[in-house]
Amino acid sequence: MIYFVEDDVNIRKLVCYALSKEGYEVKEFSDGSDLKKALEGNIPELVILDIMLPGEDGLEILKGMRNEERYKDIPVIMVTAKDSEYDIVMGLDSGADDYIPKPFGMTEFIARTRAVLRRYEKTKSERDYRIGSLHVDPGKHIVTVAGQEITLSYKEYTLLLALLKAEGKVVNRDTLLTDIWGEFYDESRTLDVHIRKLRVKLGEAGRLIHTIKNVGYRLGGSVYE
């Protein structure tokens, strides 16, 4: 799913048409506040942002996104008529993944979109995780230990996935807390309790979760795992 933010109706329709003809699903927005509402519901694979917008401009929206844990990995392409170098530099430095100056040809537009998505796919790749006897299929939402299906609650599952995504690297307590609980819980034992439940439910695979005192937790990654 691609989110496209642009106030000019003609351009919007044109681009959406072209993108969907290429097989992409697109949702269009005319300003930043609409986009924000939509982001709360769903995380798109790519956001294409006009810099010149009524209300909050594209750069500000971008900066806002880069500061929020949930949104900061979404690739963003900036589009604008102001093709002064200054804007390009600002956009790239604020963390845009690419920059397309108006007027643009549709072919170039599509190509850049595809390039950014390709780059993104390379890191993400939706696949199963297998570590020891643990097997998780994120697509199907199924967790298995030694062939036995395990039922996890929502938080437990989210936590497990957060650890899996790190691929054997340590995940900070804070990172987990803010990613899963949203930075409110500071001094609470909530995380520990959930880790424990996970360990228990995972049975023999529970030992894959390592505590790194004063830092966080790590799933797998040891020499023999």
Place this chain on the structure above:
Amino acid sequence: MIYFVEDDVNIRKLVCYALSKEGYEVKEFSDGSDLKKALEGNIPELVILDIMLPGEDGLEILKGMRNEERYKDIPVIMVTAKDSEYDIVMGLDSGADDYIPKPFGMTEFIARTRAVLRRYEKTKSERDYRIGSLHVDPGKHIVTVAGQEITLSYKEYTLLLALLKAEGKVVNRDTLLTDIWGEFYDESRTLDVHIRKLRVKLGEAGRLIHTIKNVGYRLGGSVYE
């Protein structure tokens, strides 16, 4: 290290100057065959390729790189005077990470370079340290000596990392004290005690930690280490 391939001497010098002033190390090449030789010796962090080149052109070089396992993850920026859409599309579709049309301003050039490198850094994992039989993976927080995993406490680990980061250079007692403990501990034996624990836990690799009396400690860096 950035590899920059461009046949026009003036542009080459200009860009190299600008990049090195930004703190990047740059090696310049006037054609593809020179680049290829260099690639065999070293993997750079980024290759910047002119499309128009004597001999093999930039697009072909890029395709060649993308087909070789060793080279296919190196980020590539294409540069060219032909800014027809066709070239852009071709460049991006062959797997270029960005595209800069000539004539370009230096600021934009640098910004795009920085953006691509930043993106790349994000995927590239932190480097491991290997000295003798000691192996430290900072991402996983795992320390191994001769293949055996070693458990270190937080302070021990932090101390080890501080020594490793110095890459064989001596680290002052004071530096260690202030970096790890925060400048309060002046006359205490705390540091000595932790060094000792490290040495003991590291076993045979413990001898890598050298005491430099009156100065501090050094990890590795001796002729045969």
Place this chain on the structure above:
DNA sequence: TAAGAAGCTGAGAGATTTTTGAAAGAAAAC
């Protein structure tokens, strides 16, 4: 070679951090 300085060592008290079991509070299912 003796005295002083700097670093090493083993033990252990005190502090910190994590784990745990139980239970209250919320949310979802019935």
Place this chain on the structure above:
DNA sequence: GTTTTCTTTCAAAAATCTCTCAGCTTCTTA
């Protein structure tokens, strides 16, 4: 509206870490 399940809190217990102390060793130099 009640039951069930999930989530969070709480406080005690366990595990582990950190730092200090005091005697010992090694090195330096006068």
